[in-house]
Amino acid sequence: MSNQTKGVIYAAITAFFWGFLAIALKVAVRKVDPHTIVWFRFLVAFVFLLGWQLYKNPSSLKILIKPPWLLIVAAVGLSWNYLGFMLGIHYTTPSNAQLFIQFGPMMLALSGFLIFKERLSKMQLAGFLVALLGFAFFYSDQLRAFFAGKDQYNMGVLLTLSGALAWTVYAVTQKKLVTKYPAPMLNLFLFGFPTLIYLPVVDLEPVFELNWAWWLLLIFLGFNTLIAYSSLAQALRFIEANKVSVILFVNPIITFITMGILTYLSVDWIPHERFSAMTILGASLVIAGAVLVVKKSKKKEVSSPNASPE
Template structure:
């Protein structure tokens, strides 16, 4: 073709990989930050940091984008509330259980999103998708039952964490389904600015501001990473959807728990003392593989519906 530049498809794949990479490390840094800050304070900082950067950018580069705050679409307000609840649900899940547990259980989000396509958008479910749902369901039961046994000293904490993560997953589906419609009429980063800004405002009354003053420099770096993670991961995700097919992006992003599991295994081998490490036993690992694999199958074979309709 004579085009030496990077292909559009590859750009999308690389942006999706960046999102998966950042989300893979996210729960580990969240777990460490929970030693020093309350969950609501962490969620507030992540949203405030990301919203502020985008607000300043548009204030300088394109002020008309700020008008989204004057008369935001009702669907955007609902999507922002969903994202705000998703962040809190996932963080509480990490708080009560572990980074690995949170990453596996949250994979019910993409599966539920595929079901929303079936119920709301009247997309047909094919046999392969149904098989994917079944595999993921069996995997989740296996994973839940086995990990619960590992929390014999505090099963209530594990169940609380599980419930919070599922609330977060449902909230993410609400956000994702509405974002899918909104992005057709509005620039993705303009939407993101509002999606971060509204939860930041709502969480402000719950923040323990003095706790931030007592953070050491290394912990501040972790907290800033959490803010950057929000800004860059969701920004990269928007570009990924722009440059390549949604099913490819969804599959790549769904692989992010593998990064978490590998990192936790490495930390366990290094015997670090700054985070409680874990190694999943064979049953839990089989359950995790089934959940991730089932989610990928459900997402991948959904594209057949789109092709059939084209």
């Protein structure tokens, strides 16, 4: 399997899991405060990855003691990204938070051009512009809601944007680090650092009062973190940052489709969303643009010197 194919698959896995994340977080915050949810996500991901690395590669644990400074920067960025996104969902809705968190992948794409000197073919550039146009159509209703929003809503949007910017810092530093260190080793620190710094603000009393269904939801959130970010690290390892960012644009569409089904079923445990022909048009353009960007060039692929076989 080529590096291009591997990278696309890993990025698609991340987009798939993130597509359901905002909805699950919105449900979880009904019973558990945002800080504790963020801490629990990192804890579950860290514990399972730690167990795996102890079995597979115990020497990788040395990064917990002596991490490179760029990894500390990435961990700080990821720590705030989680909380900013969580608070954004708390104050707005899953789809609205998904809109403004996409500022992160947009900035990652720009970083690909400015920092990593990545180039796009004419077809890929056209795909990128089509995806951005579709993104604007897709979220036209939500953007109008922002400009007409109340103070609490707009505060949620600003918190989400701050989380998106923090995610860009994480992604750029991760892109640099993943060429020198194995992704599981990096994620071990990236999950462990926030688990430690968020510990003072954790309130576990409501968690211990939950029934088994709510516990399953929290565990799902932890595994979502583990799988999505492990896949993202591998995607950044194998393909360009701008391609990863465009694939990630698809994840809000998964959120909207799921929310559309829930709205149609008239469930009462999550706020409903509104849809229009513009939303459907935008979703179609985003998918078409993503396909154009990730489509393989006719030229023979040259393996990256930084990529090593699995």
